[in-house]
Amino acid sequence: MKCEKIKEEKKKGKLTFLLKGSNEVFANTIRRLIIEEVPTLAVEDVEVKDNSSSLSDEMLALRLGLIPIKTDLKSYRLPKNQDEVDEKVASCTLQLKLKSSKKGYVYAKDTESSDPKCNFVYEEMPVVKLLSKQKLDVTMTAVMGMGKDHTKWSPGLIFYKKEPVLKLGKVENPAKIAEVCTDGLFKIKDGKVELIDEKVYDSKLLEMYAEIDKGITLEYSNNIVFNMESWGQLTCKEMLSKSAEILIEKTEELSKLI
Secondary structure: OEEEEEEEEOOOOEEEEEEEOOOHHHHHHHHHHHHHHOOEEEEEEEEEEEEOOOOOHHHHHHHHHOOOEOOOOOOOOOOOOHHHHHOOOOOOEEEEEEEEOOOEEEEHHHOEEOOOOOOEOOOOOEEEEEOOOOOEEEEEEEEEEOOOOOHHHOOEEEEEEEEEEEEEOOOOOHHHHHHHOOOOOEEEEOOEEEEOHHHOOOOOOHHHHHHHOOOEEEEEEEEEEEEEEEOOOOOHHHHHHHHHHHHHHHHHHHHHHO
16 A cells, blocks of 8 residues: 655645555545544533623533644543543643633633643634623633544544546537636647646546546546545644554454454
């Protein structure tokens, strides 16, 4: 099995790579491990000391729970039992505070974290808007958890597809292609059609192009195009590495049971 990087956008937390010598079963195993079992931090408990905003305590807690938190997998682990969560053990929980009495928006960046490395990912994300004389004072406990228990712990969006192989022959109607091409896959000049190879994997219109002109043919290879988009808690590399560790652990455990 081989992996070839197709495209990486670190600022956007996106990674696309080609999986060769494998199959959908393995690709789906990695996908499921990432979205369901790779652990991250998320707000689980909220102690409301003061909340006179327009949001109810329950809606405020829900919003805080869904804001991604930067997670350090070297410092934090999953809790072994509920007692560790109740006792707020430092290796699996994180304490955060959010307090404001200023008129206007309260942003995620206004939160104070007990660990500077782990805070809300999107600093400019609005939490609530306060009017004159309204106040907000909450203490949060973030806990390490898994996406299979609640989607707030899921680290990102993962999907895959078979590698498309688009072949360009003699196009019968370049004008029609120019009319429907909205994804920049083709460059049409002086009646000639040129394929932009680097846009093939991103295009969602490949089958349509093949249907409207016989000069364009579409096939699928046995390779798999694997797409990842991080919500910000972890990098794509961290998500892949952790999923590989979990898979190895599960394989070793199965081997002992056989």
